[in-house]
Amino acid sequence: MSRSGKILAIGGLFIASIIGAAIVTNGNNTTNTTNLACESQIKTLRFSMSSNTQHPIYDGASKFKELVEKTTDLTVDIYPSAQLGDDRAAIEMLQLGTLDVSIPSTAPLANFYPEYNVFDLPFMIPNEAVADKVLRSDFAGDMLEMLQSRRLIGLDFWENGFRHLTNSRRTVTSVDDVKGLKVRTMESPLHLDAWKALGATPTPMAFNELFTALQQGTVDGQENPYPNIALNNLYEVQKQMTDTGHVYTPLVLIFSEASWNKLSAHDQAAVRQAAIEAGDYQREVNRRVNNDSLATIKANMQVTELTPEARSEFRKATESVVDKYRDVIGGDIIDSFTKEIAKAEKESAVQ
Template identity: 90%
Template sequence: MSRAGKILAIGGLFIASIIGTAIVTNGSKSTTNSTIAGESQVQTLRFSMSSNTQHPIYDGASKFKELVEKNTNLTVDIYPSAQLGDDRAAIEMLQLGTLDVSIPSTAPLANFYPEYNVFDLPFMIPNEAVADKVLRSPFASDMLEMLQSRRLIGLDFWENGFRHLTNSKRTVTNVEDVKGLKVRTMESPLHLDAWKALGATPTPMAFNELFTALQQGTVDGQENPYPNIALNNLYEVQKQMTDTGHVYTPLVLIFSEATWNKLSASDQAAIRKAATEAGDYQREVNRRVNNDSLDTIKANMQVTELTPEARNEFRQATESVVDKYRDVIGSDIIDSFTNEIAKAEKETATQ
């Protein structure tokens, strides 16, 4: 073989070796295709969140920061109150690698992953005990793993909680009372469809615009968990709350894949453990604040509890939404979700 031929042969073997290594590495399910053997290539993690410092989500983020900084050489900087952008903007920044960590609700994620609409289907999860089991199940693990297809790493589900309707117009005791109300919703087509099915006029809007919109009468009402209502003083511009509990909203702790691949294997493991421990802590705080927030709401608003018959009426009115989103979400995912809920209900009923 000529000298040139030998060079080409050696070069070809070298390239094949690189390609082969890349194929083996990228085929790994562990999402560590660029894992650093020694120290991480980043020192500071920027953590963006939409909620303010009074919300239990901030307590969870602070616990996450404490655990990460205790067990790694990394620093975590938290940016509350949407300082770096709302949930949707944060997700886009994570995909671009210009942000490191965020904790959005599932509804904004559904703009990027239609399958995530499953968590916002109305009247699915009945209580917190069932939610805990479902969000730490194999189904939940599969949903987190799905995020890597769009350059995100899903670590854990935290809790926003059950959403309830407030308004400044009238007492809502049944579906008929909802008709004609202008209700602010998250920027989610599914949420819009659910409120249309109930006869309301839904208006998508960023949360940081909500108080002013309620104050000025741009919308009549909104729907959120108790802490969001109380800690943001929405009772100052709303007179009525109905304990609808129509959707249980999880939060998703997500990392930029670009950042994740700059972390050492040991730091990745420490972060995964911190995510779970901080998630458990955040749930505890959220439920304590949930009770305190309901007390604040009752002191400032008229609170109506739906009868079982009225709740069933609400559920029946929104069944068409579940059917509509089967093709969007995937029947297999909806069926897996409902099966996991049924399993959790059975397990919690015997405890």
């Protein structure tokens, strides 16, 4: 059984089995009310996300809301389009306990938890089948558990997708074509270093500032998954796209530890199960929208597919970045990640 299947099964059994257990006896023979017997101390969960209501991430958040509200007395209020702040601000609010739930990409999360840079190392995950296996593996579970000692509760990995380069200056078919391009990146030192290694001039900024920056020529280009490009009409201010697929970006559904500790055990189990089910749903929607978005992009932009030789050139140009971040991330984590990828590739090939 897969990790997600195990979590769903255990979660369901846990919810069912703990409903009747309200009182326990401790070692001193006194009775204490367990967390289960207590009602959650909060009733409304504020869910912040940077994407707009058209994005598959919002579909996943809506499914999460539906499942949580169906299985608990909690209410989930969703705030899309960075209404409460961008990913970095949301993470800070989660740590302070002034926000309950968010779904940032791994890059902004890595500003707080350096180990999460491992997911943004360039040219590591080759395709969606491998991504699915890696992000529901024991390795992924360990990465989520890591957050629990650092004021966050990691619930599940969702999908943003493979990132591709767009620009308004020229067709990019090789590393040489990237040189000199001013490229907007996420606010991640690793992403900055990767684009510097390719010869670009990277400029970090929040996603909600991107369209205006492209329109005004502050930057020449940017890199994002297909839905982010199409659903935000970036083709209106960009002429070229190259299917670099340089990074597969996961999303991390995270909960404030302060808020989590205010939930009853029953509600914690229900929220965990909802996160897994909503993650599966979000991934399905994202793949469907991904195909539709690519069609929109092709209708409005020139799309260049890298040759295998060019892709190898891109990967070779960024190998120094992997080496540079070995001490930042931890060599053991990078080794475990690459082993998990190799295992997933082997399993996918057999299937």
